[in-house]
Amino acid sequence: MKLATIRLGGGTRAVKQIDGDQHDGGALLDLGYPDLRALLTDPEGLSKAAAATDGTVYDAETADFAPPVLDPDKVVCVAHNYGDHVRRLGLTLPQHPRLSTKFSSALIGAHDPIVKPADAHALDSAVELAVVIGRAVRHADDEAAAAAIAGFTVMNDVTDRDLEFEMDEWGLGNIWDRSTPIGPYLVTPDELPGGVSPAVALSTVVNGAQVQTGDTANLHFDPVHVVRRVSRFMELVPGDVVATGSPSSPAHDHGAHLKAGDTIVASIDGIGACRSTVVDDAVVDGTAIGASSH
Numbered sequence: 001m002k003l004a005t006i007r008l009g010g011g012t013r014a015v016k017q018i019d020g021d022q023h024d025g026g027a028l029l030d031l032g033y034p035d036l037r038a039l040l041t042d043p044e045g046l047s048k049a050a051a052a053t054d055g056t057v058y059d060a061e062t063a064d065f066a067p068p069v070l071d072p073d074k075v076v077c078v079a080h081n082y083g084d085h086v087r088r089l090g091l092t093l094p095q096h097p098r099l100s101t102k103f104s105s106a107l108i109g110a111h112d113p114i115v116k117p118a119d120a121h122a123l124d125s126a127v128e129l130a131v132v133i134g135r136a137v138r139h140a141d142d143e144a145a146a147a148a149i150a151g152f153t154v155m156n157d158v159t160d161r162d163l164e165f166e167m168d169e170w171g172l173g174n175i176w177d178r179s180t181p182i183g184p185y186l187v188t189p190d191e192l193p194g195g196v197s198p199a200v201a202l203s204t205v206v207n208g209a210q211v212q213t214g215d216t217a218n219l220h221f222d223p224v225h226v227v228r229r230v231s232r233f234m235e236l237v238p239g240d241v242v243a244t245g246s247p248s249s250p251a252h253d254h255g256a257h258l259k260a261g262d263t264i265v266a267s268i269d270g271i272g273a274c275r276s277t278v279v280d281d282a283v284v285d286g287t288a289i290g291a292s293s294h
Contacts, residue, residue, distance in 0.1 A: 001050060002185040002272075003151070004028065005035040007064040007109075014039045016049055017060060017185065028063055030056040036186060037069045040134050040150055040238035046188070065184035067107040068132060068153050069239040075102040076230050077128075077157065077174070081220050081245025097221045097229050102157075102175050102243075110154070110183035110274040115281045116260060117176055120160045123258035123278070126174075126246035127204045127266035129216050130155040131223050132186050133240040137231050145227040146196045148236060151186040152223075155243050156204070156266035156274045158258070181266065181274035182241070192270050197222040202247065202268040206258070214247025216268075 002017040006028065012035045015028035031039060031049050039045035079098040108114070116123060134150025158181075159174040174180070192198040199217035203210060221229070226244055230236060258264070260280040267273035 001188045001191065003031075003036055003039070003049060003068070003188075004063075004183065004185050005066045005068055005070060006058065007066050012066050012070065014049075015058060016052065018057070026060050028058040028060050029053075030058070035066070035070050036132075037071070037239035040069075040132070043135075046134065046150065065109045065111055067109055067182045068184070068186045069241060071104050072107075072239045072241045073237050074234065074240045075104060075107070075243070076100075076241070077102055077243045078221065078226055078245040082214060082218055082247040093220055097226050099230065102180065105177045106175055106180045107182050108178050108180065110181050110272070111276065112178070112181060113279040114158055114181065114258075114264070114276050115178040116258065116278050117160070117281055120176075121257070122160055124159050125204045125206060125211070125258065125264050125266060126157040126159055127202045127212055127214075127268065128155045128157050128243045128246050129198070129200075129202065129219075129223070129268060130182060131227060131242040131244065133227070133236045133242070134238055136235060136237045137227070138235040140228045140231040142224055142228060145224045145231065148227055148231075149189060149196045149223060150238070151188040152192065152198065152268075152271055153183055153186050154266055154268050154271055154274050155241075156181040156264060156276065157243060157246060181276045183272070183274065185272045187271045196224055198270075200269045200271065203266075205265045207262055212247060216244070218247070219244055
């Protein structure tokens with residue numbers, strides 16, 4: 001299944017794609033939940049969604065996609081999880097996933113504008129396969145970690161490289177508000193080659209030029225391993241998001257960082273694409289202007 005949360009007037013609805021393809025077309029069937037977090041919190045939510053055939057239908061081409069999970073309890077990120085990326089940085093492959101966190105206020109819909117902070121000067125895009133948790137899990141073994149994976153989505157983990165290394169704290173470069181497109185769809189593992197450890201191509205295109213390519217088959221730590229590791233430190237609950245890391249992006253080394261007006265397509269085969277435009281965030285007397293809530 002391909003599931004999503006869409007905005008309708010002052011609210012949202014959980015939907016599933018009932019026709020179309022990986023290019024996000026077709027129709028969307030209302031599943032009777034206000035959003036995907038509510039659906040995933042229901043122990044029978046996924047099975048009800050799979051069986052659903054009746055309900056209001058919306059046009060996917062004109063839908064306003066919210067983040068698949070509006071307000072996840074936790075957003076956990078993995079750094080340096082592709083061998084080519086680690087080698088390009090001159091680092092050694094880690095023995096365990098290198099974890100950081102992100103706030104839910106950073107997440108925006110797959111087609112929402114990326115708000116560029118006034119003091120950000122070295123923004124890079126970073127496509128990532130993100131796991132969405134479907135059941136609570138703590139101290140998981142491989143079997144429990146795999147069972148906890150509801151599906152996968154696309155994340156564009158936009159990062160400010162200057163800020164990332166300003167205080168040798170790489171997690172600071174990608175946590176500001178409205179910086180991280182995610183979605184539009186949550187795709188269940190049965191739809192993907194490799195299931196809970198999918199082998200799918202991912203890429204980033206900026207202004208029509210490809211700046212990043214990779215394949216999730218080359219993840220150093222696969223999604224099951226990552227979920228198992230994260231569950232050692234915290235209970236993962238339905239709707240939590242775990243991003244698995246970004247492949248090498250040598251095109252970013254030439255100093256062509258993101259600026260207002262740039263268009264970005266971060267895509268993963270079989271899952272979908274985040275299509276975003278960068279906009280400036282005006283700052284007056286230290287107060288951000290124009291960063292609306294998601």
